[in-house]
Amino acid sequence: MIVTSSLIIWKALICVTGSESPVVVVLSESMEPGFQRGDILFLHMSKDPIRAGEIVVFNIDGRDIPIVHRVIKVHERKNTGEVDVLTKGDNNPGDDRLLYAKGQVWLHRHHIMGRSVGFLPYVGWVTIIMTEKPIIKYILIGALGLLVISSRD
Amino acid sequence: MHSFGYRANALFTFSVTALAFICAIASLSDNFSDQNPSAEIQILNINRFKKQSYENDEVSLTLDITADLQSLFTWNTKQVFAFVAAEYETPKNSLNQVSLWDAIIPDKEHAKFRIQTSNKYRFIDQGHNLRGKEFNLTLHWHVMPKTGKMFADKIVMPGYSLPDAYK
Numbered sequence: 001m002i003v004t005s006s007l008i009i010w011k012a013l014i015c016v017t018g019s020e021s022p023v024v025v026v027l028s029e030s031m032e033p034g035f036q037r038g039d040i041l042f043l044h045m046s047k048d049p050i051r052a053g054e055i056v057v058f059n060i061d062g063r064d065i066p067i068v069h070r071v072i073k074v075h076e077r078k079n080t081g082e083v084d085v086l087t088k089g090d091n092n093p094g095d096d097r098l099l100y101a102k103g104q105v106w107l108h109r110h111h112i113m114g115r116s117v118g119f120l121p122y123v124g125w126v127t128i129i130m131t132e133k134p135i136i137k138y139i140l141i142g143a144l145g146l147l148v149i150s151s152r153d
Numbered sequence: 154m155h156s157f158g159y160r161a162n163a164l165f166t167f168s169v170t171a172l173a174f175i176c177a178i179a180s181l182s183d184n185f186s187d188q189n190p191s192a193e194i195q196i197l198n199i200n201r202f203k204k205q206s207y208e209n210d211e212v213s214l215t216l217d218i219t220a221d222l223q224s225l226f227t228w229n230t231k232q233v234f235a236f237v238a239a240e241y242e243t244p245k246n247s248l249n250q251v252s253l254w255d256a257i258i259p260d261k262e263h264a265k266f267r268i269q270t271s272n273k274y275r276f277i278d279q280g281h282n283l284r285g286k287e288f289n290l291t292l293h294w295h296v297m298p299k300t301g302k303m304f305a306d307k308i309v310m311p312g313y314s315l316p317d318a319y320k
Contacts (some may be wrong), residue, residue, distance in 0.1 A: 033231070033257065033259070034231065034232055034234065034257070034297040035297075049248075051250065052236075052238045052251075052252055052293065053234075053236060053238070053252075053293040053295055053305055053307075054305070055295075055303075070234075070295075072236075072251075072252035072255075072274060073250065073251050073252060073274075074248065074249065074250040075246050075248075075249050075250075075279050076246055076247050076248040076249075077245065077246055077247070078244075078245060078246060078247040081247075084279070090234060090255075090257060095274070116303065117302060117303060118180070118301055118302045118303060119297070119298065119300065119301070119303065120176060120300055120301075121299065121300060
């Protein structure tokens, strides 16, 4: 029941929000106290220009975990509409230049995967526990399998 | 149909659905609150205005910020993130937004404040366009809920300008 409905909701979210991964789990404390480890964020990507204050999720070349931080500086070019963006975690003392790739000073639109528009607390802990202690994942899948096998109808 | 497995599964599905429903209602309730925040910013002093040794203009200034954001807090609000950004146009860039100061307001009592501060983040242009530049100071706020949709808005205060010469 719940597995199929989760799958349907997940696919629908991907369509509605126009983003590859419409939901992300917060993994670090760099946006506390607003976002704690284990919260999940709903993302949306629209063609609207990036503006200061938005909370964006971006990828850095060479790192595979996306980062969720706030935009603090924007410089948008008149002729091309391209944009230079600087981000910072609310709880970090300095901006994200230390996190960017070597020699990279600004983020550009293609680095950004989505904007955070909504949020649910605590629900992401399931994902964190399953990633950090894979044994729990195996126990869960084993138990689900047993349930399917042992049901009679 | 009455085995433990089926009952546990049905109970779990029901409780998750009910919880999701409650979160959605909590978030919806935020749309009905009446909001009228207010703010005023004065530039107290331009501390330094110079050209960095290789490229860009940089300004350091002291701001006096007064704001009343108490009406933004609802029962579903966890915190309000407020920041002040300077916004201006240059020949090359249609928009530049530089955040000068920000703060996390954890509750309603702290939402009415007045502070004097120099800019937390460096105000650096891409180029040498800041002499005599007119700019807006905008107070933005981002309401972060306990659960659900986040809201953001701003007050734009135009009419600030920088000196015509470096100092």
